[in-house]
Amino acid sequence: MGRLDGKVAVITGGGRGQGRAHAVTLAAEGADIVICDAPGDIATIEYGMATAEDMQETVRLVEKAGRRCVAVEADVRDTADMARLAERTMDELGRVDALVCNAGVMSAADSTWELTDDQWRDMLDVNVTGVWKVCRAIVPHMIAGKRGGAITITGSTGGLRSVAGCTHYNVAKHGCIALMRTLAWELAPEMIRVNVVHPTGVNTEMSNNEWFAQWIQEHDRLAGPMRGNLMPVDVVQPEDVSKMIAFLVSDDARYVTGTEVRVDAGFMLK
């Protein structure tokens, strides 16, 4: 018996990293899974996105855990793609109980005034507008199901205290909190809960790629304060975040809504 037996979870950015860990963890709790991801590079993002093969690997791992997994190539920035994601979910699995808004990107600049229009636009489009777009597509199906449900949005410690060099990331992640609070108000009567999880650095491609390593090296004054947590770990693992999300979307958290939870090894107390 899992905490999510018989339920269906939709996860954005499920091709790799935290999204993949969420898929496998929620499947182990009994949920069938729908992942979306958007293979293909984004011009202002200096590391690659997940590939179609990455998405298939998530499918394999979910199936190994004994659950179904539908993989949909869909970009959270694209309204039609999000409508198609909702349609595939309902056609193939017939319901949605949990929505995990996880897809995100990272870029940086030497300062707020040196960011380009394109960097700003791509960041806001993926990291906050994309969250709104997937909610807009999926929420009506959650309401129509009349079974309640739960939404989690992946924030960041950058969305709480901001870090130098990525003002657009900070703005987007702060925006996710506003989105969460508004949705929590609107969806409480439907017994649909909405929360944000704020991870510190996580061991995934986003923080563990050649471009970011070099950026950190070249921007010690900006990056220095970002480094290190209160607890003696450099980064947490994707599964550490997944376990919090599994709790939040389960009935164990049935009256938890409108909140933010940090999985940050104490980073915010520094």
Ligand SMILES: NC(=O)c1ccc[n+]([C@@H]2O[C@H](COP(=O)([O-])OP(=O)(O)OC[C@H]3O[C@@H](n4cnc5c(N)ncnc54)[C@H](O)[C@@H]3O)[C@@H](O)[C@H]2O)c1
């Ligand atoms: N890695 C960290 O240190 C860290 C820290 C705090 C918060 N976060 C947040 O965690 C979330 C997951 O990131 P991750 O660490 O797993 O990194 P990741 O780069 O491994 O995974 C992000 C996933 O989102 C997908 N994606 C990107 N743009 C998309 C789009 N437009 N449409 C659909 N999918 C898209 C990518 O292809 C990738 O599979 C992000 O929201 C990120 O901002 C990450």
